[in-house]
Amino acid sequence: MVPLCVRALVLTVVVSALRHYEDDLAHEDVADVVKDQFAELSLNWTRPLTPRLHPEARAELQRKRGESMIQMEKGCKPSKFRAMGKKLGEGAYAAVYKVEGKSQSYAMKVPHEGDAEADEAAEHEIEVMSAAKEHHCQHVLPLIEKNPCINGTKHINAIVTKLLPFDFDKWQKDYKVPSKCYQRVFDALRDGLDCMHGSGYMHGDLKPDNILFEDFDDDGCPTGVQLADFGISRKLSSLEGKFDGAYFMGSWHLPGTVFTRVEDPLKLSKGKSFFTPDRRIDECSFALLMFRFFKRRVSSIVKDVGKGACGPMGPGRKLMMP
Numbered sequence: 001m002v003p004l005c006v007r008a009l010v011l012t013v014v015v016s017a018l019r020h021y022e023d024d025l026a027h028e029d030v031a032d033v034v035k036d037q038f039a040e041l042s043l044n045w046t047r048p049l050t051p052r053l054h055p056e057a058r059a060e061l062q063r064k065r066g067e068s069m070i071q072m073e074k075g076c077k078p079s080k081f082r083a084m085g086k087k088l089g090e091g092a093y094a095a096v097y098k099v100e101g102k103s104q105s106y107a108m109k110v111p112h113e114g115d116a117e118a119d120e121a122a123e124h125e126i127e128v129m130s131a132a133k134e135h136h137c138q139h140v141l142p143l144i145e146k147n148p149c150i151n152g153t154k155h156i157n158a159i160v161t162k163l164l165p166f167d168f169d170k171w172q173k174d175y176k177v178p179s180k181c182y183q184r185v186f187d188a189l190r191d192g193l194d195c196m197h198g199s200g201y202m203h204g205d206l207k208p209d210n211i212l213f214e215d216f217d218d219d220g221c222p223t224g225v226q227l228a229d230f231g232i233s234r235k236l237s238s239l240e241g242k243f244d245g246a247y248f249m250g251s252w253h254l255p256g257t258v259f260t261r262v263e264d265p266l267k268l269s270k271g272k273s274f275f276t277p278d279r280r281i282d283e284c285s286f287a288l289l290m291f292r293f294f295k296r297r298v299s300s301i302v303k304d305v306g307k308g309a310c311g312p313m314g315p316g317r318k319l320m321m322p
């Protein structure tokens with residue numbers, strides 16, 4: 001007999017996961033939205049998509065969060081940073097701006113206004129970054145300040161981090177990727193992922209534009225590599241809702257495990273709508289990324305998760321099997 005408190009806990013987790021995600025075969029309109037986004041993408045280099053909630057689920061979340069969604073509070077002191085207005089990048093959940101500190105520039109990530117899912121992702125990101133910081137992770141972007149005071153206004157759920165001018169998406173698009181960088185890149189990402197996993201989280205969105213770096217060394221290889229963007233990072237071994245299957249094709253860096261209506265190659269599904277976050281989900285994204293950048297399979301990952309276990313992945317989903 002399962003004790004009442006355990007049953008209540010499981011029920012709370014399930015209800016909360018259901019609140020966040022929907023497994024609904026009737027949601028054809030999501031497929032249409034996603035299909036439209038792909039209409040102009042080239043299959044040679046597509047920027048992988050971070051999956052989002054179904055619009056209805058997002059609206060429901062918005063209703064639930066309601067009044068707590070105030071983004072700014074006036075009159076904070078002291079203002080440690082000044083806004084520069086320059087946008088450094090933008091993703092599914094947030095925009096990133098350059099801000100000026102006492103003696104150097106920083107990056108400030110601000111969740112999209114009026115977007116409850118982005119606010120949740122930001123709160124979650126703060127939790128993950130704090131855990132990684134406690135573990136002294138060398139290759140995970142550390143949190144410098146949460147809810148910062150900028151020009152006298154407190155920005156709730158914004159975060160300030162070190163400014164890193166390059167990311168792997170830019171590297172592949174605008175520069176040459178020398179094959180001699182393989183080991184250096186592998187070591188940095190391996191350490192970043194191991195440290196995140198050691199802090200109790202899976203990254204869950206490991207793709208080129210979420211890997212930032214400081215500069216290039218004399219061989220043209222990235223230096224100061226750090227994993228970033230923990231909006232959909234999940235606690236290892238928890239019970240989590242899947243994303244809608246319509247996002248599977250666009251999120252080619254993620255195995256089918258985290259989507260509804262798709263075969264789960266890693267066998268981490270709990271029923272149709274839930275899965276258990278596991279470091280092997282990151283291993284698959286890691287293997288795919290190394291294959292994409294260096295045309296090489298990572299034998300240690302193949303040995304660990306099994307050949308073909310991470311597939312089918314890639315644009316067209318059958319083209320790239322790590």
Ligand SMILES: Nc1ncnc2c1ncn2[C@@H]1O[C@H](COP(=O)(O)OP(=O)(O)OP(=O)(O)O)[C@@H](O)[C@H]1O
Binds near residue numbers: 050089091209
């Ligand atoms: N610390 C930083 N320094 C410089 N640029 C950054 C920094 N953090 C993020 N960026 C830029 O902003 C972009 C968006 O940031 P981030 O990936 O964190 O947001 P997101 O909305 O969660 O993205 P996604 O669509 O991947 O979920 C990055 O791809 C990068 O180009």
Ligand SMILES: [Mg+2]
Binds near residue numbers: 091092209229
């Ligand atoms: Mg990103």
